[in-house]
Amino acid sequence: VKPALLLLDEPTNHLDVHALTWLEFMLAAWEKTVLIVSHDRGFLNKVTTATMFVHHKRLRYYGGNYDTFLKVRAEHRQMLSAQQRQHDRRVGHLKQFISRFGQGHKKMAKQAQARMKMLQRLQDEPCEVDFDDPYLKLDFPSASTLPPPCISVNEVAFGYERDKILYDKCNFGLDCDSRVAIVGPNGAGKSTFLRLLMDEISPTEGHVGRHAKLIMAKFTQHHVEMMDPNKTPVNHMRALTAEGVSIEEARKYLGRFGLSGELALTQIQHLSGGQKSRLAFAELAWRQPHILLLDEPTNHLDLETIEALAMALNQFDGGVIFVSHDERLIEMVADELWVVNKGANGKPGSVRVWHGSFEEYKEKLEQEFLDANLISNGTVKGVK
Numbered sequence: 358v359k360p361a362l363l364l365l366d367e368p369t370n371h372l373d374v375h376a377l378t379w380l381e382f383m384l385a386a387w388e389k390t391v392l393i394v395s396h397d398r399g400f401l402n403k404v405t406t407a408t409m410f411v412h413h414k415r416l417r418y419y420g421g422n423y424d425t426f427l428k429v430r431a432e433h434r435q436m437l438s439a440q441q442r443q444h445d446r447r448v449g450h451l452k453q454f455i456s457r458f459g460q461g462h463k464k465m466a467k468q469a470q471a472r473m474k475m476l477q478r479l480q481d482e483p484c485e486v487d488f489d490d491p492y493l494k495l496d497f498p499s500a501s502t503l504p505p506p507c508i509s510v511n512e513v514a515f516g517y518e519r520d521k522i523l524y525d526k527c528n529f530g531l532d533c534d535s536r537v538a539i540v541g542p543n544g545a546g547k548s549t550f551l552r553l554l555m556d557e558i559s560p561t562e563g564h565v566g567r568h569a570k571l572i573m574a575k576f577t578q579h580h581v582e583m584m585d586p587n588k589t590p591v592n593h594m595r596a597l598t599a600e601g602v603s604i605e606e607a608r609k610y611l612g613r614f615g616l617s618g619e620l621a622l623t624q625i626q627h628l629s630g631g632q633k634s635r636l637a638f639a640e641l642a643w644r645q646p647h648i649l650l651l652d653e654p655t656n657h658l659d660l661e662t663i664e665a666l667a668m669a670l671n672q673f674d675g676g677v678i679f680v681s682h683d684e685r686l687i688e689m690v691a692d693e694l695w696v697v698n699k700g701a702n703g704k705p706g707s708v709r710v711w712h713g714s715f716e717e718y719k720e721k722l723e724q725e726f727l728d729a730n731l732i733s734n735g736t737v738k739g740v741k
Contacts, residue, residue, distance in 0.1 A: 363391045369400050370656050373543040374682045378722045379731065396660050398423055399684025423660075493662055495638060495669035496613040500645045503568050505532035507648060507676060508554055513563035514705065515546070515553060522561065522705035523549060524697065529708075533647055535676040538687045540718065541697030545706055547680045550697060551575065551650050554678065574646035576654050581633045586626035590616050590636050593625065597643060606643075614639045630657030638666075651679035655686055687715045694718060 369377055377400065384391055384404040395401055401408075401423040408419045408426035419426040514525035523546040531537070531554070539547050552558045553565055555575050584593060594607035611621045614635040625633060634657050641649060649670070655663050667689035670677050681687055687694070694715060700706035711718050 359389070361389050363387065363389065365391065365393045365395070367395055368393065369395060369397045369682065371543075372682060374540045374719065375542045375722055377682050378719050379726060382723070382726065396655065396658055396663060397683055397685070398660055398663070399688075493615045493665045494613075495615075495635075495662075495665045497638075497642050497649065497669055497673040497675075498645050499533075499673055499675035500572050500647050502533045502674070503570060503647055505534075506530040506566075507532045507535075507568045507571050509564075509566040510554075511564045511566065513553065513560040513565060515549065515558070515561050516705070519561060523700065524706040524708050525562065527563070527708045529695075529710075531648065531676055531678065533674070533676050535648070535678065536670075536690055536692040537676075537678045537695055538691035538693070538715070539678065539680045539695045539697060539708075540682065540687075540711075540715075542699055545697040545699045547697045548577070548652050550708060551652055551678065551680060555650055568647075571648065572644065572646045573648045573650060574641040574644040575650040575652070576634075576637055576641055577652040578656060581630075581637050581657075584625050584633065584636070586624065588625055589623060590621050590625065590628075590639070593636060594639065594643065597640065602643070610639045610643045611636070613642060631659060631662055634658060635662070646675060648676035648678065649673065651677070651681070653680055653682075655681060655683045684715060684719075691715070 368380065372380065377397075381400060381403045384393075391404070393401070393405065403422075405422045406420070408421065408423055410417045410419065410426065410430070419429055421429065508529075508531040510527050510529040510531075513527040514522055516522035527550075539550060541547050549558070553560060555573055556565070556567065588596070590611050591604060591607050594610060595602045595604065608617070608621055611617060616632065616635055616639065620628070620632065625636070628636070634654065638654075654666065658666065663683065663686060667686050670690045677690060679686075679690070694711040694713070695708055696711045696718070697708050698706045
């Protein structure tokens, strides 16, 4: 079609790393106008050359990609803050003069009146500072540490049908210090692997061992979609146990994830996708797990919340295993990269540790695209 204007609203939400890498190549080679709404910082840095920022009902334009926007905006806000401080000092000096001489000698009183007019002009035209919204802080409390291994995966194979094995010969250990990102193409079995770890399904072969006292908590978009839309976040939290969580405790955990005040009493159906995800995070936090399992946790989160989630996971005193294509989250949180490979020609796939960075893994995918003639000389095949 090759439109003159290409509009993309959260195009990376359900892509695997392979499709995301290809899309980055395609958009980098696209010579016409592309307008993108996205929460994926790495993606924006690779494909955009300008940034429009919507804040307090205003649209501001910045040249450069997202990282450039952050740098320029920080410098601009620093300049405005300096102007605001100078403005406040002038107002203070004028008020002090007016207070001191407003009722004194006739000559001084006349000067005070002149300064009153100057003060009025300053107050009518205040210096505007581009303040951020209060920074969202997330907090995952953890249970006491368990000795390793918390989870041991020994010679595991799995297939939903015995003659169609997804992967085999899986051998891994996980403990309270693990920080693992799981990547791979859609359909390879990344979410299935989390289900195996969570004991929601049993391996076809081999054994998954778990510490007797291990507590795990899992986030999935399906869980978010299955919430009762007519309940409020407070009622949702209170229903987590048969005897009922107290209102005070429910509000405490909701507050840790930015769902305080009126939001805590708003029906779930009226919450945004990101707010529903934060409610699911609050539920995970309430369970105080030793290990968190997260399946595409960034899909409905904005950029600031993804940053807050990454910082909260780094502060979490337990293990984290997550499926994600979000470059920023992976680079900030993961110490290990596990790659789920699809099977081919009747042979099962595999789950293997990638001995390198996420950026190196993406470079490998780019080379595979080149070798498969999907892209040529840095451009996507078929796009001139």
